[in-house]
Structure formats: structure tokens, C-alpha cells
Amino acid sequence: MTEIDVPRVVAHRGSSAAKAEHTLGAYELALQEGADGLECDIRLTRDGQLVCMHDRTIDRTSTGTGVVSEMTLDELKQFDYGKPGEPAEILTLRELLELAMDWTSVPVKLFIETKHPVRYGGLVEAKLLAELSRFGLATPASASFSRVVVMSFAASAMWRIRRSAPLMPTVLLGETSRYLGGAAAHTVGATAIGPSIMTLREHGDLVDRAAAAGRATYCWTVDEPRDVELCRELGVGWVATNHPGRTKLQLVTAPGV
Structure with a gap:
């Protein structure tokens, strides 16, 4: 197996098995562990700031409570988002972009x-592209050379990105991505499909079908070693995992070794 056949490893919310998800420490560790990509979810605060947060509320991941879209960034910063003994502030997308762009190794x-449905609708994608423009990342020369990939379970979000940034690579996540015959991914111009590992176990032909349509495959969330091997065997392009270091090590080792 050549190096190009090995899936690239994406740190799901950072190295989130070891560190609190979506924190600066989780992403710093992922980079140190050799992750090829960093995954994050973004939401808009009441004052229009993009923060890295999966849930619509901060209840599960912080010492506070409340809905992200109903709070300002300053209000969100009042709480701790780390694990016990490892305090951490809420992470903004801008801070994550700075970390990724400064990583020169x-x-x-x-x-x-981008999370949907949300009260701000398409404003999320508009704000995202504006933020990417600050870093010179919104208009890549080609999809292959883009440092950013935008993903969503919402086909409408993918269409908005396609319309405003036609060369930005996109991933249509979830069950909708299965229906290539129904042209969902084609209609919104997605450059990749994003099935869960559970879907991929049952529909391994998805990878070849996507490739035949000119699309890559991004699979989430691939934590079990046997699932990592499955993705390798099927030819998945990118695997999102909470264990980037362990997964990276497994993939650089020949199968069966």
C-alpha cells in the first residue's frame, strides 16, 4: 500500500479523548500528535462572534449554562471549558485559525x-467566509490546495458556500450523502461525502460510488482500530477521530503488523 492510499487523520474537536473538546489545548496536542487536519463545529454568539462549540448550549462542556446564540462572547468567557485541573476558555474560530496557520511543521x-438549524440561518456561512477572508483563505486557487474544508449536514449550507466560494471544498455530512443517485451531493456542489462510521460499515460501496462521481470520502467518528482498518481497506480519504495520535500511528503501520 502506497502512502497516498492511507487515510489522512483529522482530529475531531481536537485530540478530544485526551483534552476537553474544542479547547486550545486539544488542538495543540493534535498538532503535536501529527494530525493532518483539525475539525471543529462553529456557532454564532449574540454579538456575532464565531466560537468553536458543538452543542447549542454550553451546559455539557462548561461550568456554565445557557444557549450560545443568546450570549455574547464576553459572557461565554466567564465560564471554564476545560477538564478538572486544566482550565480553558471558550475558543473562537479566529484563535483556531491563528493556531493552524502558525503551525509550520x-x-x-x-x-x-456549520451547525443547522440555527436562529441566524445563512448568516453563519456569511460570517465564516468573512473570517476566512481575513486570513486569505476564502478564495483558494483550487479545491486541492485549500487549507479549509467547509462541512454541514444541511444541504442548503453547502449550496451557500458553493455559490459564494465556488472553489472551496465542501463535505455534505450524514445520510443525505448516501443518495448520490438522488443527486443531493451533486446538486449542492459538494466535493466530498461525509458518512458516519456506522453508515460506512453497512454501505462500504459508498466510497467507490463517491469516487466514481469525482468525490472524496470523509468518515466520522473513527475511534476503534478495526474501523480504522476498514477505512484503510475501503480507500477513505479522511478519517475524523478523537484519538489522532493513536490513529496516525496505526495508519503508518502496515496492516497486520
């Missing part, structure tokens, strides 16, 4: 998921 890709 090996260029890494940022996989940014």
Missing part, C-alpha cells in the same frame, strides 16, 4: 462544520 487542513 506540516500544513494542516481545517474542517469547519
